[in-house]
Amino acid sequence: MSENNPFPDEGNTGHIWDDNLRELSNPPPNWWMMAWYASIAFVIGYGLIYPMIPLANTFTKGLTGWTAISEFNEAVAEVEAMRKPNEDKIAAKTAKEILADDELSAYVEASGKVLFGDNCAACHATGGAGNDGYPVLADDDWLYGGTIEQIQATIANGRKGMMTAHAATLSEAEIDTLASYVVGLSEGKADEKGKALFQSKACFACHGMDAKGMAALGSANLTDGIWRFTEADQLASAKRTIAHGVNAAGDAETRNAEMPAFKDKLSEADIKKMAVYVYKFGGGK
Amino acid sequence: MSEKQIQEQSLEELYAEAHEHTINVGDVKIHAKRMGGKFRNLKWASNLLWIVFFIGPFLRLGDRQAILLDIPNRQFHIFNLTLLPQDLWMLSFVLLFFAILLAVVTALAGRVWCGFFCFQTVWTDVFTWIEEKLEGGPAKRRKLEKAPWNSAKIIVRLKKYSLWILVAFLTGMSFTAWFTDAYQLWVDFFILNAASTVYITVSMFVVGTFFLAGILREQTCFWLCPYARIQAVMIDDTTIVPSYDVKRGEKRGRILKNKPAPEDQGDCVDCNQCVAVCPTGVDIRGGQQEGCIMCGLCLDACDAVMEKINKPTGLIKYASWDGIMGKEELPLLKRPRVWVYSAILMVSVIGVTLGLSGMESLELKVLHARQPLFVLQSDGTIQNRYTLKVLNKMNADMNVIISVDKSEFKGLKLLGAEKEVVAVHGTVTPVTIFVKVPKKNLTEKSQPILFTVKGKDSDGNEYKSNRESVFIGPKR
Numbered sequence: 001m002s003e004n005n006p007f008p009d010e011g012n013t014g015h016i017w018d019d020n021l022r023e024l025s026n027p028p029p030n031w032w033m034m035a036w037y038a039s040i041a042f043v044i045g046y047g048l049i050y051p052m053i054p055l056a057n058t059f060t061k062g063l064t065g066w067t068a069i070s071e072f073n074e075a076v077a078e079v080e081a082m083r084k085p086n087e088d089k090i091a092a093k094t095a096k097e098i099l100a101d102d103e104l105s106a107y108v109e110a111s112g113k114v115l116f117g118d119n120c121a122a123c124h125a126t127g128g129a130g131n132d133g134y135p136v137l138a139d140d141d142w143l144y145g146g147t148i149e150q151i152q153a154t155i156a157n158g159r160k161g162m163m164t165a166h167a168a169t170l171s172e173a174e175i176d177t178l179a180s181y182v183v184g185l186s187e188g189k190a191d192e193k194g195k196a197l198f199q200s201k202a203c204f205a206c207h208g209m210d211a212k213g214m215a216a217l218g219s220a221n222l223t224d225g226i227w228r229f230t231e232a233d234q235l236a237s238a239k240r241t242i243a244h245g246v247n248a249a250g251d252a253e254t255r256n257a258e259m260p261a262f263k264d265k266l267s268e269a270d271i272k273k274m275a276v277y278v279y280k281f282g283g284g285k
Numbered sequence: 286m287s288e289k290q291i292q293e294q295s296l297e298e299l300y301a302e303a304h305e306h307t308i309n310v311g312d313v314k315i316h317a318k319r320m321g322g323k324f325r326n327l328k329w330a331s332n333l334l335w336i337v338f339f340i341g342p343f344l345r346l347g348d349r350q351a352i353l354l355d356i357p358n359r360q361f362h363i364f365n366l367t368l369l370p371q372d373l374w375m376l377s378f379v380l381l382f383f384a385i386l387l388a389v390v391t392a393l394a395g396r397v398w399c400g401f402f403c404f405q406t407v408w409t410d411v412f413t414w415i416e417e418k419l420e421g422g423p424a425k426r427r428k429l430e431k432a433p434w435n436s437a438k439i440i441v442r443l444k445k446y447s448l449w450i451l452v453a454f455l456t457g458m459s460f461t462a463w464f465t466d467a468y469q470l471w472v473d474f475f476i477l478n479a480a481s482t483v484y485i486t487v488s489m490f491v492v493g494t495f496f497l498a499g500i501l502r503e504q505t506c507f508w509l510c511p512y513a514r515i516q517a518v519m520i521d522d523t524t525i526v527p528s529y530d531v532k533r534g535e536k537r538g539r540i541l542k543n544k545p546a547p548e549d550q551g552d553c554v555d556c557n558q559c560v561a562v563c564p565t566g567v568d569i570r571g572g573q574q575e576g577c578i579m580c581g582l583c584l585d586a587c588d589a590v591m592e593k594i595n596k597p598t599g600l601i602k603y604a605s606w607d608g609i610m611g612k613e614e615l616p617l618l619k620r621p622r623v624w625v626y627s628a629i630l631m632v633s634v635i636g637v638t639l640g641l642s643g644m645e646s647l648e649l650k651v652l653h654a655r656q657p658l659f660v661l662q663s664d665g666t667i668q669n670r671y672t673l674k675v676l677n678k679m680n681a682d683m684n685v686i687i688s689v690d691k692s693e694f695k696g697l698k699l700l701g702a703e704k705e706v707v708a709v710h711g712t713v714t715p716v717t718i719f720v721k722v723p724k725k726n727l728t729e730k731s732q733p734i735l736f737t738v739k740g741k742d743s744d745g746n747e748y749k750s751n752r753e754s755v756f757i758g759p760k761r
Contacts, residue, residue, distance in 0.1 A: 138660040221663065281670075282668055282719050
C-alpha cells in the first residue's frame with residue numbers, strides 16, 4: 001500500500017497496490033439506488049397492508065386485515081354457498097325422495113365421490129367394486145336388504161355378521177355334505193341328502209326354508225352365485241364358514257365381518273348422500 | 286409550344302421530385318406519391334374485399350346472426366353450420382390450408398398477400414388516402430410536417446385524426462360484431478350497456494389501428510411483421526416478383542438537355558419515380574429486398590415514365606430472376622415445389638371436407654365404467670355400467686331413445702334407458718345405463734357392443750348416432 005497518494009484528485013480511498021491498482025469510492029449506479037429505495041418503500045407498504053411482524057402473542061395485522069387462512073375460508077364459504085341450495089334440499093328430504101329427484105341424485109352422484117373415497121373406498125373399493133372379505137356394493141345381493149332405507153340404516157348403524165361355529169356340533173362329513181349342498185345350490189344342482197341335512201340341522205332357522213337368506217338377520221342368500229366370502233376353492237371356503245362361523249367368539253379361524261357405524265362420524269345429510277351414492281352403483285332395489 | 290419546349294418542360298417535371306424521395310432507412314416518414322395505373326386499380330379492387338369484414342356481421346339467417354362466433358356459449362354459427370368445441374380439430378386443417386396457401390402463393394408470385402390483401406397494407410392505404418385528401422401531395426405533407434403548429438395546421442390535423450379514429454372505431458366495432466349480435470351491439474354500445482370486454486376490445490382496436498396504420502405504417506412491415514423476414518426463404522429465382530430489368534436499365538443515367546446519351550447508357554433515366562410511389566420507400570432497382578411488399582405500384586410509375594419518353598414499358602415488371610437473366614424457366618407443372626405444396630393443400634382440403642361431411646347433428650360417446658369393470662349379479666348375470674354422452678348440436682332440445690345391438694348377446698337386458706332422454710341442445714347430456722348379460726352366454730372376456738341413440742326433431746327428421754364400446758366379463 002502506498003503511503004503517498006499519487007492520485008490525490010480522483011477521490012480514491014487511499015488503498016493503492018502495485019503502484020496504480022487502487023480502490024475508488026464511486027457511488028452505486030443510479031438504477032441500483034432506485035431499486036434499493038423502491039425495495040425499502042415496498043417493505044414499508046407491505047408492512048402497512050399485510051400482516052408482517054410477529055409479536056409475543058400476536059402479530060401486526062396490517063390495514064387490510066388480510067390473512068391466508070381467511071382467504072382460504074372465504075373461498076370455502078363461496079363453494080359452500082354454491083352447494084347450499086342442493087345441500088338444503090338434501091337435508092330436508094329423505095334418501096328415497098333424493099333418489100326420485102333426478103337433479104339431486106345427479107348432484108349426489110357427482111359430489112359423493114370424495115365422501116365415498118374418504119370413508120368407504122378403503123374397504124369397498126372405488127365404485128363399490130369390493131375387496132377380498134369386503135362385500136361388493138355394485139351388485140344386487142344384499143345381506144341386510146338393498147332398499148334405499150336399508151342401505152341408509154346399514155351405513156348409519158353399522159352391521160356385525162353373526163354365524164355360529166359348527167365345528168363342535170357337526171361332524172366333518174356333515175360339514176362336507178352341507179358345503180357341497182350350498183355350493184351346488186348356487187350352481188342350480190339338486191342334492192336331496194344335503195337338503196335333508198340342511199333342514200334337520202336347522203340351517204333354515206337363519207337362512208330360510210328356501211336358503212335365500214333373511215335380510216332382518218343378515219343371513220346370506222345361499223342360492224345365488226355371489227358369495228360373501230370368496231376363495232379360489234369355493235367348496236373349501238364354504239366348509240370353513242360352516243365350521244368356524246362368522247364373528248364366532250373364541251374361534252380363531254372364524255370369519256370377520258363387521259361394518260362400523262357412521263352415524264357419529266358423518267352428518268345425517270352425508271349418510272343420506274352415501275346411501276343414494278351406493279344405491280346408484282347399480283345394485284339398489 | 287414547340288416539341289423541344291414540351292420535352293424540356295416534361296424533363297423538368299420528371300426530375301422535379303427526384304431529390305425528395307429517398308430510400309427508407311426508418312428515420313423519416315415515407316410520403317409516397319399516388320398515381321393511377323393498372324396496379325393501383327387492382328389494389329383498390331383487392332382492398333374492397335375487406336368490405337366483407339364490415340358488413341359480414343350484419344347478415345341474418347332467420348332470427349339470428351348468420352355468422353356468429355359465440356365464445357361465451359362455446360359455439361360458432363356459420364350460416365347453417367354450428368361448430369362446437371368437439372369440432373375444433375377441423376380448425377387445424379383450415380389453418381394448415383391457409384399456411385400452405387400463403388407458402389404456395391409466395392413461392393410462385395411473391396408477397397401477393399402483403400401487396401394487395403394484408404390489413405396493414407389496406408388500412409395504411411386508406412389512412413394515407415385520407416391524409417392526401419386533407420393535406421395534399423407528398424411535398425405539401427413534408428412541408429406541413431416541418432411547419433410550426435399554427436391554427437391551419439391544427440385544424441387540418443384534427444380533421445385527419447378524427448377521420449382516422451372514425452375508421453379505427455368502425456374497425457373495432459366490426460371486429461367485435463362477429464362475436465355478438467351486431468345490431469344489438471351498436472345499440473348497447475351507445476347506451477353504455479355493452480359488456481366491458483366490448484369497450485376494451487373496441488378501444489384496443491382504435492388505439493391499435495390508429496397507431497399501426499396511421500403512425501407506424503410501413504415500419505410495421507419492416508420491423509414487426511415476421512413474414513417479411515421469412516419471405517427470403519420462400520421465394521427463389523423462379524418466383525415471379527416485381528423486378529427491375531437490370532440488363533436493360535443499367536447503366537442508368539439522366540436525360541440531359543441538348544445532349545445525346547452516352548452509348549453505354551441503359552433505359553433507366555434515374556427519375557426516382559419508382560422510389561417516389563413506393564409505399565414502403567424501397568428502391569426496387571436494388572433488387573428484391575425485405576421492404577418490398579410487391580404491390581406493383583412502381584410498375585405503374587415506371588411504365589408511365591417510359592411511355593412519356595417513348596421507350597418500351599416494362600423496365601420494371603413482374604418477372605423471375607431467371608427470366609430477367611435470360612435463363613430458361615421451368616413450367617409451373619414441372620417444379621417439385623408446386624407438387625409438394627399442392628399435395629399438402631389437398632390433404633387439408635380433404636380433411637375439412639371429410640370433417641364437415643361426417644359431422645353429425647347428434648353424437649354419441651360411450652364411457653365404460655373403469656371400476657368395477659363388471660359386477661356379478663345374484664341371478665348369474667354380468668352387469669356393466671356405462672356413461673353415455675349424448676351431444677346435441679341442433680338448435681333445440683330433442684328426445685332421444687338409447688338402444689343397444691343385442692344380436693351378439695343372448696338374453697341382454699338394458700337398464701336405465703327405458704325412458705326417453707332429453708338431449709339438451711348445444712351441450713353434452715350424460716346418461717348412466719347398465720347392461721346385463723347372463724354369464725353363460727358370454728364367449729369372451731371382452732366383447733364389442735354397439736350403442737345407438739336415435740331421435741326426431743320437430744320437423745320429423747330422424748337423427749341417429751352409433752358408438753362401439755366393450756362389454757367386459759370375468760376371465761374365461
